[in-house]
Amino acid sequence: MTAADATRAGDALRVTAKDVAADGVVVLTLAHPGGARLADWTPGAHIDLHLPDGTTRQYSLCGDRFDARTYRVGVLREPAGRGGSAYVHDVLAVGDVVGVGGPRNNFPLVPSERYLFVAGGIGITPLLPMVRQADLLGADWTLVYGGRRRGSMAFLDELESHGDRVHVLPEDRHGRLDLPRWLGEPREGVAVYCCGPGPLLDAVESACAGWPEHALRTERFVAREQGAPVRDRPFDVVLARTGATVSVGPDRTVLDAVRDAGVDVLSSCRQGTCGTCETEVLEGTPDHRDSLLRDDERAAGDCMFLCVSRSCSDRLVLDL
Amino acid sequence: MTATLLPTSDADPFGPEVLEDPLPFHADLRDAGPVVHLSRYDVYAMGRYEHVHAALRDWQGFQSGAGVGLSNFRTEPPWRPPSLLLESDPPRHDAPRRVLAGILAPRELRRLRERWSAVADELVDALLAAGDEFDAVPKLAEAFPLRVFPDAVGIPDEGRENLLPYGDFLFNAFGPHNDLVAAAAHRAPELGAWVNAQCARDVLAPDGFGARIWAAADRGEITAEQAPLVVRSLLSAGVDTTVQALATVLHAFATHPEHWRRLRAEPQLARVAFDEAIRWGSPVQTFFRTATTDVRVGDAVIPDGKKILMFLASANHDPRRWTDPEAFDLSRDPSGHLGFGFGIHQCVGQHVARLEAECLLDALARRVATIEIAGPTRRHHNNTMRAWGSLPMRVG
Ligand code: FES
Numbered sequence: 001m002t003a004a005d006a007t008r009a010g011d012a013l014r015v016t017a018k019d020v021a022a023d024g025v026v027v028l029t030l031a032h033p034g035g036a037r038l039a040d041w042t043p044g045a046h047i048d049l050h051l052p053d054g055t056t057r058q059y060s061l062c063g064d065r066f067d068a069r070t071y072r073v074g075v076l077r078e079p080a081g082r083g084g085s086a087y088v089h090d091v092l093a094v095g096d097v098v099g100v101g102g103p104r105n106n107f108p109l110v111p112s113e114r115y116l117f118v119a120g121g122i123g124i125t126p127l128l129p130m131v132r133q134a135d136l137l138g139a140d141w142t143l144v145y146g147g148r149r150r151g152s153m154a155f156l157d158e159l160e161s162h163g164d165r166v167h168v169l170p171e172d173r174h175g176r177l178d179l180p181r182w183l184g185e186p187r188e189g190v191a192v193y194c195c196g197p198g199p200l201l202d203a204v205e206s207a208c209a210g211w212p213e214h215a216l217r218t219e220r221f222v223a224r225e226q227g228a229p230v231r232d233r234p235f236d237v238v239l240a241r242t243g244a245t246v247s248v249g250p251d252r253t254v255l256d257a258v259r260d261a262g263v264d265v266l267s268s269c270r271q272g273t274c275g276t277c278e279t280e281v282l283e284g285t286p287d288h289r290d291s292l293l294r295d296d297e298r299a300a301g302d303c304m305f306l307c308v309s310r311s312c313s314d315r316l317v318l319d320l
Numbered sequence: 321m322t323a324t325l326l327p328t329s330d331a332d333p334f335g336p337e338v339l340e341d342p343l344p345f346h347a348d349l350r351d352a353g354p355v356v357h358l359s360r361y362d363v364y365a366m367g368r369y370e371h372v373h374a375a376l377r378d379w380q381g382f383q384s385g386a387g388v389g390l391s392n393f394r395t396e397p398p399w400r401p402p403s404l405l406l407e408s409d410p411p412r413h414d415a416p417r418r419v420l421a422g423i424l425a426p427r428e429l430r431r432l433r434e435r436w437s438a439v440a441d442e443l444v445d446a447l448l449a450a451g452d453e454f455d456a457v458p459k460l461a462e463a464f465p466l467r468v469f470p471d472a473v474g475i476p477d478e479g480r481e482n483l484l485p486y487g488d489f490l491f492n493a494f495g496p497h498n499d500l501v502a503a504a505a506h507r508a509p510e511l512g513a514w515v516n517a518q519c520a521r522d523v524l525a526p527d528g529f530g531a532r533i534w535a536a537a538d539r540g541e542i543t544a545e546q547a548p549l550v551v552r553s554l555l556s557a558g559v560d561t562t563v564q565a566l567a568t569v570l571h572a573f574a575t576h577p578e579h580w581r582r583l584r585a586e587p588q589l590a591r592v593a594f595d596e597a598i599r600w601g602s603p604v605q606t607f608f609r610t611a612t613t614d615v616r617v618g619d620a621v622i623p624d625g626k627k628i629l630m631f632l633a634s635a636n637h638d639p640r641r642w643t644d645p646e647a648f649d650l651s652r653d654p655s656g657h658l659g660f661g662f663g664i665h666q667c668v669g670q671h672v673a674r675l676e677a678e679c680l681l682d683a684l685a686r687r688v689a690t691i692e693i694a695g696p697t698r699r700h701h702n703n704t705m706r707a708w709g710s711l712p713m714r715v716g
Contacts, residue, residue, distance in 0.1 A: 037377060037378075040379070040410075040663070040664055042410070042411075042414045042418075043411075065410065066380050068378070068380060105418075108414065108415070108418055108541075109411075109414070109415070110415055110540050110541050110542070111415045111542060111543050111546065112540070112543075133411045136411060137411060137412070191540065214538075214539045214540045215540070280427055280430070294539075302427065303427060
């Protein structure tokens with residue numbers, strides 16, 4: 001995918017179908033109102049939905065990448081959420097038009113002969129195209145899919161055809177996923193993919209502690225817990241292209257400070273999970289507070305996510 | 321309507337007349353229709369912007385995995401192991417593409433700019449000290465990429481003279497087995513072996529593009545078997561193409577003095593100039609695709625398994641898309657040109673090429689008030705590239 005090819009933020013797609021996939025889960029099918037081809041994507045990618053009520057949410061694409069004209073996303077009703085999912089469930093209707101940004105992929109499928117996929121609840125969505133792809137490539141794969149009850153678990157019918165590669169383990173019958181059983185023994189040459197609620201991700205991360213480095217890949221839609229910022233005093237942000245300097249105090253984000261200085265930086269999730277606001281750092285040491293960068297990328301210190309990350313140094317020079 | 325009613329041409333797009341000056345052939349192709357059957361090779365051709373553009377995006381209908389040359393990998397064995405990028409389709413294409421795109425992203429290249437600018441300054445200074453007339457092909461278009469790119473990849477000094485003949489052979493090999501291929505075929509095994517040897521982990525300098533590809537393999541983003549082939553892609557696609565793109569932009573300025581004056585006054589136009597030159601001169605002229613099913617294009621049906629020759633160069637000169645397409649014009653917005661391809665196979669090294677061009681043009685523009693052609697120019701024939709063999713220039 002290239003920039004010129006990508007669907008731009010604000011591009012409008014029409015809801016062409018809205019189906020109930022499980023208790024509390026609806027599946028939206030989106031298409032261009034003019035029938036145009038949509039931007040290409042790879043398994044693990046997500047799009048932003050800009051909802052008419054002003055909220056923006058990220059949803060993993062869970063459709064068929066060989067179909068260039070529709071996107072499919074699964075949306076869980078989150079009673080404790082900020083309203084986006086309730087809007088999708090209660091208000092959004094077939095025929096409505098929604099703004100779409102992306103697709104972007106922070107959770108790409110790496111090549112491997114063997115995969116272990118671990119899904120918790122709605123975390124099945126990014127894994128669904130991955131298992132198809134693993135199948136297409138003839139890889140050896142296993143999916144462990146946990147959820148509260150069978151009735152709350154989406155896409156079971158689609159997964160059925162894969163036979164005993166898929167382990168559907170609702171909690172009311174099997175208890176919590178027995179992670180030691182699946183992950184207890186570190187294995188070489190197996191890529192482990194996990195998506196689901198934060199506690200599951202944390203548990204899988206610790207269960208994989210003895211696995212080879214980089215064996216585990218996860219995606220978080222909810223930001224990782226971060227400690228306190230490295231500094232609580234204000235710091236200066238220098239905008240290299242305009243020469244302006246703005247001071248960022250403890251209760252403002254760099255994103256807002258930079259916006260106030262008149263520079264338009266795109267943002268979406270505002271919690272360091274989507275990657276939209278990535279900006280190059282020319283000087284200074286960022287205090288990374290996102291859920292996206294790998295350790296080596298953090299150490300390089302040459303980019304940051306303005307919506308959440310701050311500064312360790314008195315001064316940050318940004319390529320803006 | 322059926323495929324048999326398609327316009328047909330028995331012209332040879334790989335013959336010396338067309339390679340010398342492809343523009344009249346491209347115009348005929350576009351006028352004949354969206355799809356033309358080339359009877360000499362039993363392949364289909366597209367020359368209009370709209371259709372080439374759409375087909376390049378449609379990786380589902382027009383695959384690359386059966387080879388992007390005339391040879392059909394469904395029925396013939398490739399002469400070398402296929403490229404994981406150029407000659408593969410999703411899903412196999414995904415990981416190598418993602419890794420290379422990350423390494424060659426503008427953000428990653430920024431650290432090279434200072435060094436490349438210094439090399440360009442040094443190169444131009446030395447050239448001007450030797451006189452005000454020179455052949456711009458060896459002295460600038462070849463010399464600059466050969467100074468900076470192999471270092472950036474991290475290959476050893478020894479044997480770098482193999483890069484240009486390897487690239488030339490590779491791009492010829494996408495065409496038919498004509499004289500151009502035959503003339504170099506005896507060297508192919510030796511050149512291929514040399515290039516393959518440069519892709520090994522322990523041959524590559526630390527921190528170059530090559531080492532970063534291997535580091536991605538360490539992180540499991542590609543496999544250790546894929547890593548050397550991804551390095552090979554860099555060495556295959558990163559040299560000749562840039563050389564010819566630089567030659568093209570230099571030729572454009574040498575023949576359009578008013579635009580050179582403008583670049584000197586507005587140096588930030590270097591980027592536009594480079595892309596406009598690529599549209600105008602289209603160093604990479606063509607690539608093939610293969611129909612994955614019976615694909616309908618307009619009224620025509622291209623049968624499953626047939627090769628389709630995409631004329632990027634013709635699309636870049638299609639008057640249905642471009643106003644006065646034969647003009648090299650810095651006022652134009654060349655965005656959307658197909659000179660780097662389009663879609664999932666669009667040139668992954670385009671930012672590298674742009675940075676090279678910017679550094680070189682900048683160094684020249686700061687020192688040289690005028691550029692003109694100083695003698696007879698000569699084309700270099702290649703089955704895929706529109707190339708210059710010699711561009712004598714005088715600077716003032
Ligand atoms: S806006 Fe999503 S990472 Fe900053």
